[in-house]
Amino acid sequence: MGFRVAVVGATGNVGREILAIMAEREFPADDVVALASSRSIGQEVSFGEDDILKVQDLETFDFRGIDIVLSSPGAKISAVHSPRAAKAGAVVIDNTSQFRMDPDVPLVVPEVNPGAIAGFVKRGIIANPNCSTIQLVVALKPIHDAAGIERVNVATYQSVSGAGREAVEELAEQSIQLLSGKGPVTARVVAKQIAFNCVPQIDKFEDNGYTREEMKMVWETRKILEDANIRPSA
């Protein structure tokens, strides 16, 4: 018997990728439900090459009977619906930043701290770190085990798609404008001109002068490696 799985945020780039990978790996699901906000109702999303799923309304969806929820609709929406799904009995794997630093929610990278998963019993939610943190801790874990780690200096080079589909569209529009000699361009989505540029700012600045994206790598690395003394600087 397979699982009943709900994918929350199924129309987003990440949700679509989750569905594609589930199909590719033949995830043992008897039933897969695609959920999104009410403005996406009636849309269809692909599940593998052959199947099409009709998007259902997250707001009114009854999670009873669902075994696993894969949630990536954005932090504010997860804040409401991940606990709701967990209360209905599902195990929620939450891909947003909402629960990562919640002491009652394990923050798990399977290659690094699989055992932490046991902590899901507290709230029914397992959080997934920031993509940069995942790559970092996979590299750090064996060093941390062998010798301990005092400091980490890390630089990431992230694609525009991390800022969402609108940012990718802005990149294309600005590129076309500039290549046609129709500059200067106006930034709407990304803080500065993003075409032919590399903007050293992801998310807002915190009071300490680091951006939130940079601080996520500090907070999450400490939690996953269970070592509050590591000093990462991103």
Add this chain to the structure above:
Amino acid sequence: MGFRVAVVGATGNVGREILAIMAEREFPADDVVALASSRSIGQEVSFGEDDILKVQDLETFDFRGIDIVLSSPGAKISAVHSPRAAKAGAVVIDNTSQFRMDPDVPLVVPEVNPGAIAGFVKRGIIANPNCSTIQLVVALKPIHDAAGIERVNVATYQSVSGAGREAVEELAEQSIQLLSGKGPVTARVVAKQIAFNCVPQIDKFEDNGYTREEMKMVWETRKILEDANIRPSA
């Protein structure tokens, strides 16, 4: 009475910029000569908004009577002509990598080690560091003076123009191809697709796994701060 100045590599991006800044700052020159390789002979370059200079042949130019040479034609060409100009009595300020690590040539950043300029008497040449090193040592100098420096971790984000005009053309061509849905593109000048990309390699890899550009920041920082114990990692 003003100086007689020769700009070597006058048709390149850097040479043109040197001429523009000299004009903008009203550098006290009585005479400015634009020199380049024989294939640029007869070309004209701007000197400020009003003046035009005819490019002369570097190969056969007689440097006698020239006070200052500003040289940025590439390392191999500087190797031949900067010593030749110095022997003819000019002070050569060399912008290439050719003489930077020569123990008889001072490597000078005016904001950091202006006194080192005195060493020019040995060979008549003053070298200018890599652009990344310049910015780095200006920031490091006061810290080095106040507390000393053991390690430096540095990440640079460099524009494609650093790889020359052909690389910039490749960037434009690839961008147009990709925006027109005509990918994948073929890399000719830059090691990998450079359009909509950030390639973490500048120059060739050295035996130690760092690129030459990265090692320049190590070697040059140590020379300028006169401290062989600093360990930069770029």
